[in-house]
Amino acid sequence: MKVYVDADACPVKDIIISEGRSAQIPVILVTSFSHFSNAEQPSGVETIYVDSGADAADYRIMKLAETGDIIVTQDYGLASLGLAKGNIVLHHKGFRYTNENIDQLLQTRYLSAMARKGGKRTKGPKPFTAEDREQFKKLFKQIISSLE
Structure with a gap:
């Protein structure tokens, strides 16, 4: 098992x-070249750089991830693909994507995009909080311990 971020x-x-x-x-950080860093990662952590194009990181993660791997993303499209591949997919705000909630999340994203395209203003995501951070840590530890 690996964790793709x-x-x-x-x-x-x-x-x-x-x-x-x-x-x-093992933790694999997938990021665009625009976030390149010479900082050395600790053992067990690998950084893979991809082009800055839209969805480049998503495509690389889907190419590398195997059934049962963990993916951490805020991208609903990547989450949907990961679920279809049999991955455990987590959001950084501390919730798990499931086959039961992904359709609603994708539908909400689509409706918001259509509203924006039509000139309406939509709310953005709520700010990331210390509570979100703790919720993610709790969920992540729970998932890892359940797989050991």
């Missing part, structure tokens, strides 16, 4: 790396 805008990379290392689960 859609890492460009992921605010919980440090939690994933820390908990992944503790459980000896």
Whole structure:
């Protein structure tokens, strides 16, 4: 098992790396070249750089992930693909994507996009909070321990 992180805008990379290392689960950060860093990652953590094009990180994650791997993303499209492939897919705000909730999430995203296209203003995501961070950490640890 491995953990793949859609890492460009992921605010919980440090939690994933820390908990992944503790459980000896490899962590792969997939990020665009525009976020390139010479910083050395700890053992068990790999960074894969992809082009800055739309969905480049998503395509690479889907190419690499195997059934049962964990994917952390805020992208509903990637979450949907991961679920179809048999992955465990988590959002950084501490909820798990499921076959039961993904259709509603995709529908809401579509309706918001259509409203914006029609000139209406829609609300953006709520700010990421310390509570979200703790909720993610709790869920991530729970998922890892259930797979051991």
